Amino acid sequence: MEILVLSNSLHTYLVIGALLFGIGFYGLVQRQTFIGMLISAELILSGASLNFMAFNRFLAPDPTVGQVFTLFIMAIAAAECAIALSIIIAVYRNYKSIDTEDVVDLQG
């Protein structure tokens, strides 16, 4: 049962990170509401931090670097989420909609 020790190989985590990134990218392109796009952006960020943690566990000489970086990514993601949500609420107040196709006033 070689497949049961997959948790000890770098490649597993890198492929999962790539899959998370791809699913997040798909959602970012395909979603039609701002909140849906924000959710997909969070998926992309978590794929990136999973990559950092995998490299940290298997390759880094100092195993705290990746953990610190992932904690910083979490803080940045929380700040980004707060700002994006307040922008979304401000947009909703003005347009009564969070559909991306409705907010096109600046389109030439």
Add this chain to the structure above:
Amino acid sequence: MVSLFSMEGLSGLLFFAFIGITLAGALIATNARSLIRSVAGLALCFLGVAGLYYYLNSPFVALMQILIYVGAVCVTIIFAVMLAGSSELKQLTQRNGLVGPLAILASGILVFALAGLALKTEWLAAPCLVNRGTVEDLGQSLLTTYSMSFELISLVLLVAVVGSLVLARQGRDK
């Protein structure tokens, strides 16, 4: 050869469960029709990622993942959905039918390229370890090597909180 019912076998099964939770949550988050469901899928995905962090020898980051992402970010998004959402009931404007298949194609190419690159590269392991990466080492490096970034990130968080208050407060009394 690892038996299924040994310690390693059970932890391997749990690892597969975490992978499944992560990917299923991500798919729910991007494909669910109602926004509340996709936030729930996002929380599921973050729980799975926290489990994967646990397998990567960093229980502290796993707990922080649950605390910050599932506890704070998802709840904030749910608040925003309740304030501004429910637009899934309205008919969204129709867009070109090619968007869905093209998005699948583009993200498929991205995943294929990234995973292929990860699998083909010869990764060199570090010759020696400086420390073991325990919570104690993490705290020490946060307050010595990375103390400047630590202070800066708290400044960024403060500015983000004040900025989001300013943005969301505009026109409240209308």
